[in-house]
Amino acid sequence: MTRTKIAxxxxxxxxxxxxxxxxxxxxxxxxxxxxxxxxxxxxxxPMEKTWSDAVEIVVLRIRLPRxxxxxxxxxxxxxxxxxxxxxxxxxxxxPYLLGVSSGAGFGAALAILMDRGAASxxxxxxxxxTLAVLLTYCISRVYKTTPLxxxxxxxxxxxxxxxxFISLIKFVADPEEKLPTIVFWIMGSFGxxxxxxxxxxxxxxxxxxxxxxxxxxxxxxxxxxxREARAMGTKVELLKVIIIICTTMISAAAVSVCGIxxxxxxxxxxxxxxxxxxDHKVLLPTTIAVGACYLLIIDNFARTMTSSEIPLxxxxxxxxxxxxxxxxxxxxxxxx
Amino acid sequence: xYKIQIKNVLCFLILMLTxxxxxxxxxxxxxxKKTRIIVDNYGRHIEIPKKVxxxxxxxxxxxxxxxxxxxxxxxxxxxxxxxxAYPLANLTNPDLINYSSSLTNINPKARINxxxxxxxxxxVVIYYNVPNAIQKFEEAFIPVYVYQPNKKSKDFDEAIxxxxxxxxxxxxxxxxxxxxKAEKWCSYYDExxxxxxxxxxxxxxxxxxxxxxxxxxxxxxxSTWAGNTMTFAISICGxxxxxxxxxxxxFPEVNLEQVxxxxxxxxxxxxxxxxxxxxxxxxxxxxxWSVLNAVKNKRVHRIPSGVFFLDKxxxxxxxxxxxxxxxxxxKFTDIDMVDxxxxxxxxxxxxxLSRKDAEHALRGWDGNYSNKKSTKG
Numbered sequence: 001m002t003r004t005k006i007a008x009x010x011x012x013x014x015x016x017x018x019x020x021x022x023x024x025x026x027x028x029x030x031x032x033x034x035x036x037x038x039x040x041x042x043x044x045x046p047m048e049k050t051w052s053d054a055v056e057i058v059v060l061r062i063r064l065p066r067x068x069x070x071x072x073x074x075x076x077x078x079x080x081x082x083x084x085x086x087x088x089x090x091x092x093x094x095p096y097l098l099g100v101s102s103g104a105g106f107g108a109a110l111a112i113l114m115d116r117g118a119a120s121x122x123x124x125x126x127x128x129x130t131l132a133v134l135l136t137y138c139i140s141r142v143y144k145t146t147p148l149x150x151x152x153x154x155x156x157x158x159x160x161x162x163x164x165f166i167s168l169i170k171f172v173a174d175p176e177e178k179l180p181t182i183v184f185w186i187m188g189s190f191g192x193x194x195x196x197x198x199x200x201x202x203x204x205x206x207x208x209x210x211x212x213x214x215x216x217x218x219x220x221x222x223x224x225x226x227r228e229a230r231a232m233g234t235k236v237e238l239l240k241v242i243i244i245i246c247t248t249m250i251s252a253a254a255v256s257v258c259g260i261x262x263x264x265x266x267x268x269x270x271x272x273x274x275x276x277x278x279d280h281k282v283l284l285p286t287t288i289a290v291g292a293c294y295l296l297i298i299d300n301f302a303r304t305m306t307s308s309e310i311p312l313x314x315x316x317x318x319x320x321x322x323x324x325x326x327x328x329x330x331x332x333x334x335x336x
Numbered sequence: 337x338y339k340i341q342i343k344n345v346l347c348f349l350i351l352m353l354t355x356x357x358x359x360x361x362x363x364x365x366x367x368x369k370k371t372r373i374i375v376d377n378y379g380r381h382i383e384i385p386k387k388v389x390x391x392x393x394x395x396x397x398x399x400x401x402x403x404x405x406x407x408x409x410x411x412x413x414x415x416x417x418x419x420x421a422y423p424l425a426n427l428t429n430p431d432l433i434n435y436s437s438s439l440t441n442i443n444p445k446a447r448i449n450x451x452x453x454x455x456x457x458x459x460v461v462i463y464y465n466v467p468n469a470i471q472k473f474e475e476a477f478i479p480v481y482v483y484q485p486n487k488k489s490k491d492f493d494e495a496i497x498x499x500x501x502x503x504x505x506x507x508x509x510x511x512x513x514x515x516x517k518a519e520k521w522c523s524y525y526d527e528x529x530x531x532x533x534x535x536x537x538x539x540x541x542x543x544x545x546x547x548x549x550x551x552x553x554x555x556x557x558x559s560t561w562a563g564n565t566m567t568f569a570i571s572i573c574g575x576x577x578x579x580x581x582x583x584x585x586x587f588p589e590v591n592l593e594q595v596x597x598x599x600x601x602x603x604x605x606x607x608x609x610x611x612x613x614x615x616x617x618x619x620x621x622x623x624x625w626s627v628l629n630a631v632k633n634k635r636v637h638r639i640p641s642g643v644f645f646l647d648k649x650x651x652x653x654x655x656x657x658x659x660x661x662x663x664x665x666x667k668f669t670d671i672d673m674v675d676x677x678x679x680x681x682x683x684x685x686x687x688x689l690s691r692k693d694a695e696h697a698l699r700g701w702d703g704n705y706s707n708k709k710s711t712k713g
Contacts (some may be wrong), residue, residue, distance in 0.1 A: 026597035054596050054627040061624050062593045115553070180587050181553060191558065191591045194624075307581065308562075308588035 005276065013071065016293050020300045025307065026058050033059060061195055067141045069193045069201075070299040071292035072227055073254040074264055076205045076293025080247035081265030082272065083212050086219040086280050087243050088148055095251045095265040098155040102162035103132025104255035109169040109182045118192065121185075122200070124258045129252030132158050132326040135243065145237060148226065179249065187311030188259030201253040207248035212284060213291050215242055219280040263316040264295055267324050274331050294320070374508050378482035383425065384460045388510060392439065392458040393418070395483050397649030400642075401506050402462075403429060404521070404650040404684050405514040412458050413439055418644075423701050425643045428687045450476050460509065467615075481509055492568040496529060499652065521650060521684060525636075528653040529572065532660045535667040536574030545663055547575040548600035548630070551587060552612035556619055557605055559589050570585075573660035574667065592624060602663055603630040605638045607645055608623070612700060614640045637662045641701035643685065654680045658698075673698055 021037070022030060027329070030233045032051045036059050039047045088097070093221030096102075111121040127154070139154035140146045168227035218239055221229040230236050272286040295312075300317060302310045354427040370386045390412030399418045402411060406431060416437040418425055426432050439452050439477045450472045453461065460479045463469060473480035483502070489495040500522045507518035545611055547570045550557020562582040570577040578598040582588050603619075605612050616636050619625040630636055640658060647659075661668040674694045681689040689697070 025591070025594040052627070053660070054599070057624050057627055058593050058596055062591070062596075077583075128698055189589065191589055192556075303591055303593070307579070307594050308560075308590050317384065 009286060013289050013292050013296075016296050016319045017067055020296055021059060021063050023300050023304050025057065025062055025304060026054070028055055028058065036060070050114065059275060061308070065195045065198050066193045066303070066330055067296060068189050068297065069200055069257065070190055070296045072198075072202060072205050073258060073261065074291040074293070074295025075191075075288040076209055076250035076254055076291075077261065077265040077271075077295075078268035078287040079163075079209055079212050080250050081249060082269035082280070082283055082287045083216075083219055083243050084265075085269050086223045086283075087240065088152065089223045089225060091270065092151075092266075093152075094262070095247050096159075096260070096262070097152065098248070099132040099158035099162060100129045100248055100251045101255055101260045102159045102166065103135075104129030104252055105186050105260055106132075106162045106165045106169070108185055108256070108259075109166050110172075112178055112182050112185065113169050113173055122197075126252045127257040128162070129255055130248055132162055133248045133252075134242065146240060150266050151240075184311060185259050187313035188261040189302065189311055190258050191303070192311045193257065195255050201257045204253040205250040206246075208246040208253075209288065211246035211249075215239060215281045216284040219284075223278075223280070259312070261295070261312050263318060263320055264291055267320060271324065271327060274327055337578075337711065346387070359663065367460055375505065376481040376509075377484050377505050378465060380482060382460070382479045382481060384479045384481075384509070386511075388459045390458045390463040391509075392453070392456070394461060394463050397644045398462040398483055400425070400644035400649040400651070401503065402510065403643065404519050405503075406512075406686075407510040407514060410510060411435055413437065413456065422641070422644055424641055424697060427642055427693070428681070428685050448472065453478055462509075487552050488679075489564060489568075492572050495565065495568055496525065497627060500525060503650065517684075524683070528657055532572060532574075533657060534644045536660065536664055537573065539574050539667075541576075544571075544576045545601035546578050546598060547602045547663055548578050548595060548598060549604050549606070550615070551603050551608060551614045553608060556622070556625070557594075557603070557615055558586050558592065561606070562586065562588050569656060569659060570663065572658060574664035596627060599627075599629055601629045601633070603628070603633060603636040604659070604662065606647070607639050607641060607700060633660070638700045640673075640698045640699070650684065651680065 022028075022033060032055060036051055036056055039049070040060065067330055076094055081093070084095055084097055085094045101123070104125040108121050108125035110128070111124040127231065136154045136158045137146065139157065140150035142150060145269070166182075170179060170182055173182055207284055218234060221234045222234075222236065222239060222243075226236055229239075251265070268291045269283070269287055272283055272290050275290075276282050278284045295316075298312060298315050301319065302312055302315050371383045373381055373383050373384050377380055388410055391402060391410050392413035393402055393409065393411060394413075394415060396415075399411065399414050402408075403425075408431060413434070414432070414435045414437050419432045419437070420434075436456070439449075440455065448469050453473070454476050458478065460481050461473060462481045462483050463473065463484050465484045470480050470482060473633055485513055489498055503518045504515075507514040548557075549561040549566055549570075551559045551561070553559070560579050560582075562579045563586055567577040567580040578600055579588070579590070582590075605616055616638060620634075620636060625631050639655070640646050642649070642654075643649075647655045654677055657668075657671065658673055661671055661673060674691060677694045678689045678691070679699060681687045681694075
């Protein structure tokens with residue numbers, strides 16, 4: 001990897017992060033905004049407060065947490081996708097393969113149906129997301145090993161089970177009130193993100209990302225297949241468990257706070273692979289930067305295009321698909 | 337020439353006579369079966385028994401409207417939440433617990449189980465405008481009265497005309513004294529709207545308070561209301577609905593930044609969620625919401641409780657009066673909502689609402705849905 005690439009990977013997210021602080025439904029004079037930011041960054045220099053409370057709250061408590069959350073989730077989902085694609089040696093795998101999203105979706109829908117508050121929705125969705133993956137893992141366990149095919153198949157079983165639970169809840173839910181909430185929740189949005197959410201969901205996502213980065217070199221071995229990896233002396237089962245735990249932590253936390261955001265975990269790894277090649281040692285850090293940028297850009301569209309929020313699930317593919325199609329045509333598929 | 341004309345006239349007469357006969361026959365049949373033909377809310381002609389005795393009230397506000405029109409003894413089926421979610425419904429009608437609610441174990445707008453309906457054989461089913469359900473009812477020869485509460489209308493006058501027509505059509509369905517009551521209600525509605533209009537009409541556009549409607553089913557009211565019904569109601573009450581330009585979804589989600597950029601002067605919270613009071617408390621204590629004019633000036637209000645939701649069904653005139661008083665309080669200082677709501681209950685539900693209960697209802701009766709369990713049975 002060249003130095004320019006490394007520099008781009010560091011500067012790009014920061015730049016987009018700064019730009020997104022300037023975008024929003026409330027018109028804020030850029031100069032005022034810079035002042036607000038400076039007053040917080042250089043808090044030791046006394047500065048006259050010339051802006052209203054509304055501006056400060058919008059910048060620091062609405063735009064900032066939202067941008068941070070979008071970046072964390074984007075980074076987390078992309079790196080999980082890349083790790084899974086390496087582990088399963090399959091380009092069609094997404095971080096939701098083992099049923100975490102349908103489990104988490106079910107948990108959230110259940111909490112919404114039972115009229116619970118936002119905190120319980122998050123907790124219940126995290127809990128069921130993790131439970132679903134645990135169930136998948138237990139089903140696929142054969143003689144102290146978990147063959148990849150078994151994992152994939154039991155993931156499908158558990159996913160579809162929880163998917164029908166979600167449908168059941170949608171069927172029972174009040175069509176006027178709860179159904180729209182459930183549907184909107186499942187389509188994903190960062191609309192409700194607050195400062196506290198980052199404190200709650202930040203740690204699992206960051207720990208998960210660190211964990212994956214830690215084992216990233218060994219994923220290269222895994223992508224040669226279970227038997228070869230074992231022959232090379234890798235503790236395959238342990239590695240699998242670590243990867244599954246990390247990705248589950250990331251995606252359950254992400255889904256619990258902002259709904260099921262598809263596409264990112266599936267496609268960002270491919271885009272990165274086209275760019276830096278299939279070596280996971282380089283690929284995983286790249287997905288963090290690109291995923292963070294991508295989801296942040298998408299979220300900027302979601303919150304500024306119209307006065308009502310546009311669900312992320314709609315935008316990720318509408319904006320991402322043409323771009324990906326273009327890359328596909330250009331590279332002629334020769335990167336995996 | 338002459339002959340041909342006579343021939344023509346004769347032919348015409350014979351034709352008329354035959355058609356007439358057909359009609360006579362049909363009417364005779366109708367008389368024999370003791371049925372009558374009415375037009376429902378959607379403009380369909382339906383044949384119902386002369387004296388309707390067992391009505392299945394499926395859509396939300398249908399029970400309340402039938403009850404208001406004096407059709408208490410003509411109800412056979414109600415939705416389960418009619419007696420669990422609205423405390424005032426139980427208070428005003430002691431018979432409520434005796435009605436069957438066996439048909440509504442699941443979401444009433446989902447696919448119906450037609451056999452359940454056939455088993456119970458109601459005289460008429462009041463149902464939503466769901467074409468495939470209606471078709472099923474028709475195939476089973478169950479008269480179905482299509483009720484469409486939120487029709488699209490151009491302006492407020494058209495909306496009110498629609499509501500009055502709905503009420504009259506309901507009265508037609510019930511027959512008897514209901515017809516007079518519906519007329520009384522219509523004139524009451526006109527009177528209240530005229531009163532509100534006379535006081536708010538001349539408020540210039542730039543002095544109108546900006547109103548935000550929030551739903552109470554989350555931690556904060558970021559899912560809002562959109563649509564003409566809401567926009568018209570707020571503008572008649574002297575305000576501007578900030579979400580008036582949102583098209584599409586009925587309950588769109590917005591973000592806090594958008595709400596801050598609207599900076600509403602009044603926030604109205606509905607009763608649909610679990611704990612509206614808690615939502616109000618949450619946003620009043622939240623530093624992020626505190627920058628809004630409405631929160632600063634303590635103008636966050638909760639819609640009062642009614643026999644059904646106060647803002648739906650027959651109680652809309654009272655709701656509009658209440659809303660006007662919240663939006664432009666200075667114009668309605670002489671109006672005492674306790675008196676108004678008691679008058680409405682006496683006059684239309686034939687129920688003496690005590691002062692204490694009226695005040696309680698105006699405060700929202702401690703949360704409609706949270707009372708679910710305590711009012712059961």
